[in-house]
Amino acid sequence: MRIVITGGAGFLGSRLTRALLALRGAEGGLPAFDGILSVDLAPSPVDDPRVASVVGDIADPAFAREVIGAETAGVYHLAAVLSGGSEEDFDLGMRVNLDGTRALLEAARATGRAPRFVFASSVAVFGGALPEVVPEATAVMPASSYGAQKAMGELLVNDYSRKGFVDGRACRLPTIVVRPGKPNSATSSFASGIIREPLAGQPSNLPVPMGTRLWLSSPDTVVANLVHAMALDGGRIGAWRVLNLPGICVTPAEMLASLERVGGPAARALVTERRDERIAGIVLSWPGDFEVDRLLGLGFRRDADFDGVVRQYRDEFVS
Amino acid sequence: MRIVITGGAGFLGSRLTRALLALRGAEGGLPAFDGILSVDLAPSPVDDPRVASVVGDIADPAFAREVIGAETAGVYHLAAVLSGGSEEDFDLGMRVNLDGTRALLEAARATGRAPRFVFASSVAVFGGALPEVVPEATAVMPASSYGAQKAMGELLVNDYSRKGFVDGRACRLPTIVVRPGKPNSATSSFASGIIREPLAGQPSNLPVPMGTRLWLSSPDTVVANLVHAMALDGGRIGAWRVLNLPGICVTPAEMLASLERVGGPAARALVTERRDERIAGIVLSWPGDFEVDRLLGLGFRRDADFDGVVRQYRDEFVS
Ligand SMILES: NC(=O)c1ccc[n+]([C@@H]2O[C@H](COP(=O)([O-])OP(=O)(O)OC[C@H]3O[C@@H](n4cnc5c(N)ncnc54)[C@H](O)[C@@H]3O)[C@@H](O)[C@H]2O)c1
Ligand SMILES: NC(=O)c1ccc[n+]([C@@H]2O[C@H](COP(=O)([O-])OP(=O)(O)OC[C@H]3O[C@@H](n4cnc5c(N)ncnc54)[C@H](O)[C@@H]3O)[C@@H](O)[C@H]2O)c1
Numbered sequence: 127m128r129i130v131i132t133g134g135a136g137f138l139g140s141r142l143t144r145a146l147l148a149l150r151g152a153e154g155g156l157p158a159f160d161g162i163l164s165v166d167l168a169p170s171p172v173d174d175p176r177v178a179s180v181v182g183d184i185a186d187p188a189f190a191r192e193v194i195g196a197e198t199a200g201v202y203h204l205a206a207v208l209s210g211g212s213e214e215d216f217d218l219g220m221r222v223n224l225d226g227t228r229a230l231l232e233a234a235r236a237t238g239r240a241p242r243f244v245f246a247s248s249v250a251v252f253g254g255a256l257p258e259v260v261p262e263a264t265a266v267m268p269a270s271s272y273g274a275q276k277a278m279g280e281l282l283v284n285d286y287s288r289k290g291f292v293d294g295r296a297c298r299l300p301t302i303v304v305r306p307g308k309p310n311s312a313t314s315s316f317a318s319g320i321i322r323e324p325l326a327g328q329p330s331n332l333p334v335p336m337g338t339r340l341w342l343s344s345p346d347t348v349v350a351n352l353v354h355a356m357a358l359d360g361g362r363i364g365a366w367r368v369l370n371l372p373g374i375c376v377t378p379a380e381m382l383a384s385l386e387r388v389g390g391p392a393a394r395a396l397v398t399e400r401r402d403e404r405i406a407g408i409v410l411s412w413p414g415d416f417e418v419d420r421l422l423g424l425g426f427r428r429d430a431d432f433d434g435v436v437r438q439y440r441d442e443f444v445s
Numbered sequence: 446m447r448i449v450i451t452g453g454a455g456f457l458g459s460r461l462t463r464a465l466l467a468l469r470g471a472e473g474g475l476p477a478f479d480g481i482l483s484v485d486l487a488p489s490p491v492d493d494p495r496v497a498s499v500v501g502d503i504a505d506p507a508f509a510r511e512v513i514g515a516e517t518a519g520v521y522h523l524a525a526v527l528s529g530g531s532e533e534d535f536d537l538g539m540r541v542n543l544d545g546t547r548a549l550l551e552a553a554r555a556t557g558r559a560p561r562f563v564f565a566s567s568v569a570v571f572g573g574a575l576p577e578v579v580p581e582a583t584a585v586m587p588a589s590s591y592g593a594q595k596a597m598g599e600l601l602v603n604d605y606s607r608k609g610f611v612d613g614r615a616c617r618l619p620t621i622v623v624r625p626g627k628p629n630s631a632t633s634s635f636a637s638g639i640i641r642e643p644l645a646g647q648p649s650n651l652p653v654p655m656g657t658r659l660w661l662s663s664p665d666t667v668v669a670n671l672v673h674a675m676a677l678d679g680g681r682i683g684a685w686r687v688l689n690l691p692g693i694c695v696t697p698a699e700m701l702a703s704l705e706r707v708g709g710p711a712a713r714a715l716v717t718e719r720r721d722e723r724i725a726g727i728v729l730s731w732p733g734d735f736e737v738d739r740l741l742g743l744g745f746r747r748d749a750d751f752d753g754v755v756r757q758y759r760d761e762f763v764s
Contacts, residue, residue: 216608253685254684255582263573263574263583263586264584265582265584265585267582267603271607271608274600277600278600278601281596281597281600282593284591285590287534289590318549320629347743365573365588366586367571401485434526
C-alpha cells in the first residue's frame with residue numbers, strides 16, 4: 127500500500143515524502159504503507175527505492191483514477207497553482223485547484239474504501255475585515271481566486287467526508303517561512319526573503335511595516351502537522367473537517383531581531399525598509415493570529431519561537 | 446434586452462417573472478429590459494407575450510451559452526436541485542448546482558459586459574454550532590450537499606464578480622412560507638404545511654417543538670428582495686457579494702397563533718403536535734435569527750409579521 131502525494135515534487139511535497147519515509151511506521155495512527163507515490167508534473171526529487179513517481183496532470187480525471195486505486199493507503203493533495211499563478215491565469219487555477227481537487231476526490235470515492243484524504247488549503251481563504259485573533263467559525267471571504275478555489279476545495283473535502291466517500295481533512299496552512307530558493311512573485315515572498323537573503327550575504331527589502339502581524343510556520347512544523355493530520359482519528363476531529371493549522375504570530379521587527387541573534391548584526395544590517403504600497407495593502411489584510419487551542423489539544427503543534435525557525439533554515443541550507 | 450431567469454418555471458421563478466413584468470420599468474436601478482427569458486426543464490407557466498421559454502439543462506455548457514448572450518440584460522439564477530434531491534442523488538446535485546452555476550457564470554463572462562447576476566443561495570449553507578443571532582461574518586459549515594453546493598456557488602459568484610466577469614449578488618434566502626401545493630420531501634415542508642393544510646380544512650402535523658426558532662420570508666417579500674438585489678448598485682454592496690436576505694424569526698407557537706387569528710380556531714385545531722426526531726434534529730440545527738441591519742439599510746425588506754404572511758397566502762390561494 128502506498129501513500130499518494132500530489133505535488134510530490136514541490137517544496138512541501140518532497141519534504142513530506144522524506145518525513146514519511148523517515149517515520150518507518152513509527153507514527154501511530156497512520157494507515158499502513160510501504161511506499162510513496164509522487165504525482166506531479168515533474169518527478170519526485172527524492173531518490174529512494176520506496177518512492178515512485180507518476181508524471182501527469184491531476185485535472186485530467188482519467189489520470190486521477192490511474193494514480194488512486196486499490197493500492198492507495200491515503201492521499202495527500204498538495205498539487206496546486208499557487209496564488210500568483212491563479213490570479214494571472216484564472217482558468218488554469220480553476221482547472222487545477224477546483225477541477226483537479228474534485229477529480230482526485232472522485233478517484234478516492236471510486237475506491238469504495240473512503241481513504242484518508244489530506245488537502246492543503248491556506249489562510250488565503252480569509253479576507254475582508256477580520257477580528258484580531260481569528261476564531262474557528264470565521265467566514266471565509268477570499269480576496270483572490272486562489273483563496274476562492276481553496277475554499278471550494280475545503281467544501282468538497284468536507285462534503286465528500288460527510289457522505290462517507292473519503293475521510294477528509296482540509297488543513298489551512300500558515301505562510302511557510304523560511305522557504306529556500308529564490309524570491310518569487312508570491313506576495314508573501316518577502317517573509318522568507320528577509321531571512322534567507324541576509325543569511326547568504328545578500329540585501330533584502332522589507333515592503334511592509336515593522337509591526338505587521340504575520341501568521342507563520344516553519345517547513346518542519348507544517349510537515350509534522352500534515353503527518354499528524356493523516357494519523358489523527360476522524361472521530362476526534364468532528365463533523366467539520368477544516369482545520370486552521372497552528373502557526374505563530376510574529377512581526378517583521380521580531381523576525382529581524384531573531385535574524386540578528388542567529389545570523390549576527392551584519393546579516394541584520396542587510397535588510398532595508400522601503401514600503402511597497404501594493405504589497406503592504408494585501409499583507410495588512412491577512413489574518414495575523416488565530417485561536418488554536420482546540421487544534422493544539424488535538425495534537426497539532428507550532429514552532430516554539432522564531433529564533434528556532436531561523437536556525438532550522440540556517441542549519442539545513444547555510445553552509 | 447431580456448432578463449434571463451433560470452428555474453423560471455419553478456415556484457419562485459414564475460412569481461419573479463410576474464413581478465418583473467408588473468414593474469414595467471418602474472423600479473429604478475434595474476437594467477433596461479423588454480422581456481423575460483425563462484430557462485428551465487419545463488416551459489414558464491406565465492402566459493404573456495413578453496415571456497419566452499427555452500427548455501433545457503443548465504448544466505450543459507453549450508446550452509448555457511445559447512441562453513445568455515448579447516441580448517441578456519441580467520441573469521437570475523434560480524434553477525436548482527433542492528435539498529432532498531441533492532442529498533439523494535449527490536452526482537445530480539453536483540452537476541446542476543455546481544457545474545450548472547459555473548456554466549452560467551462562464552456564459553455571462555463570455556458576453557464581455559459583466560451582466561448583473563443574482564444567485565439564489567440558501568441559509569442551508571450554515572450548519573454546526575451557531576450563535577443565537579447569526580452575524581454576517583459567520584462561517585458556513587454546510588451539513589448537506591445542497592448547502593455545500595450553494596456555498597460553492599456563492600464563492601464562484603463572488604470571485605467572478607471580483608474579477609469583473611459578472612456583477613454578482615448571491616442572496617441567501619430564508620425558508621419561504623407559505624408555499625402552495627402539496628407537502629414535499631423537504632425537511633422544511635411542515636413550515637408551510639401547518640398553515641396551508643388547515644386553511645384547506647385538512648389536518649397537519651408539527652414535527653418540531655413549539656418554541657423552535659424559524660427564519661422565514663413570504664414569497665412576495667422574497668421576490669421583492671430578488672428584484673431589489675438586481676436593482677441595487679454594486680458599489681453599495683461592497684466587495685463581498687453574499688447577502689443574508691432579511692427574514693423574520695418566528696416559532697411554531699407564534700405561527701399557529703397567527704393561523705388562529707386569520708383562519709379561526711377550527712383551522713388551528715387541525716394541527717397536531719407529534720415530534721419527529723429526525724426532522725426536529727435537523728430543524729433545530731438551523732439558524733433561527735440573523736443580523737440584518739445592514740441589509741435593511743441597503744433597502745431589503747422583511748415581512749412585518751406572520752399574520753400578514755398567512756393573509757398573503759389565504760388571499761391568493763384560499764377561495
Ligand atoms: N508554502 C506555503 O507557504 C503554503 C501556504 C499555504 C498553502 N500552501 C499549499 O501547500 C501546497 C504545497 O505548496 P508548496 O509550497 O509545496 O508549492 P509548490 O509549488 O512547491 O508545489 C506544488 C506542486 O504542485 C505541482 N502541480 C501544479 N499543477 C499540477 C497539476 N496540474 N498536476 C500535477 N501537479 C501539479 C507543481 O508541479 C508543484 O510541484 C499547495 O497546495 C499550496 O497551495 C502552501
Ligand atoms: N423555496 C425556498 O424555501 C427556498 C429557500 C432557499 C433557497 N431557495 C432557492 O431558490 C431557488 C428557487 O427555488 P424554488 O422554491 O422556486 O424551487 P423550484 O423547485 O420550484 O424551482 C427550481 C426550478 O429549477 C428547475 N431546474 C432544476 N434542474 C434544472 C436544470 N438542470 N436545468 C434547468 N432547470 C432546472 C426546475 O425544473 C424548477 O422549475 C432555488 O435555487 C432554491 O435552491 C429556495
